[in-house]
Amino acid sequence: MTPEQLKIRELEKRIRDIEMEKDILKKATALLMSDSLNNSR
Numbered sequence: 001m002t003p004e005q006l007k008i009r010e011l012e013k014r015i016r017d018i019e020m021e022k023d024i025l026k027k028a029t030a031l032l033m034s035d036s037l038n039n040s041r
Contacts, residue, residue: 001009
Protein backbone atom coordinates (compact mmCIF):
# COMPACT_ATOMS: atom_id res chain seq x y z
CA MET A 1 0.00 0.00 0.00
CA THR A 2 1.35 3.42 -0.91
CA PRO A 3 1.58 6.26 1.63
CA GLU A 4 -1.23 7.98 -0.28
CA GLN A 5 -3.49 4.94 0.09
CA LEU A 6 -2.73 4.78 3.81
CA LYS A 7 -3.53 8.48 4.16
CA ILE A 8 -6.83 8.05 2.29
CA ARG A 9 -7.78 5.10 4.49
CA GLU A 10 -6.99 7.12 7.61
CA LEU A 11 -9.01 10.11 6.38
CA GLU A 12 -11.99 7.90 5.48
CA LYS A 13 -11.96 6.48 9.00
CA ARG A 14 -11.88 10.00 10.47
CA ILE A 15 -14.82 11.01 8.27
CA ARG A 16 -16.82 8.01 9.50
CA ASP A 17 -15.98 8.86 13.13
CA ILE A 18 -16.97 12.50 12.65
CA GLU A 19 -20.25 11.55 10.94
CA MET A 20 -21.04 9.21 13.83
CA GLU A 21 -20.35 11.99 16.35
CA LYS A 22 -22.53 14.36 14.32
CA ASP A 23 -25.42 11.87 14.40
CA ILE A 24 -25.02 11.42 18.16
CA LEU A 25 -25.01 15.20 18.65
CA LYS A 26 -28.12 15.56 16.48
CA LYS A 27 -29.95 12.93 18.54
CA ALA A 28 -28.78 14.49 21.81
CA THR A 29 -29.93 17.92 20.63
CA ALA A 30 -33.33 16.53 19.65
CA LEU A 31 -33.66 14.89 23.07
CA LEU A 32 -32.68 18.08 24.88
CA MET A 33 -35.10 20.13 22.79
CA SER A 34 -38.01 17.78 23.47
CA ASP A 35 -37.03 17.72 27.16
CA SER A 36 -37.02 21.50 27.45
CA LEU A 37 -40.34 21.72 25.60
CA ASN A 38 -41.90 19.25 28.02
CA ASN A 39 -40.46 21.05 31.04
CA SER A 40 -41.63 24.50 29.96
CA ARG A 41 -45.32 23.49 30.05
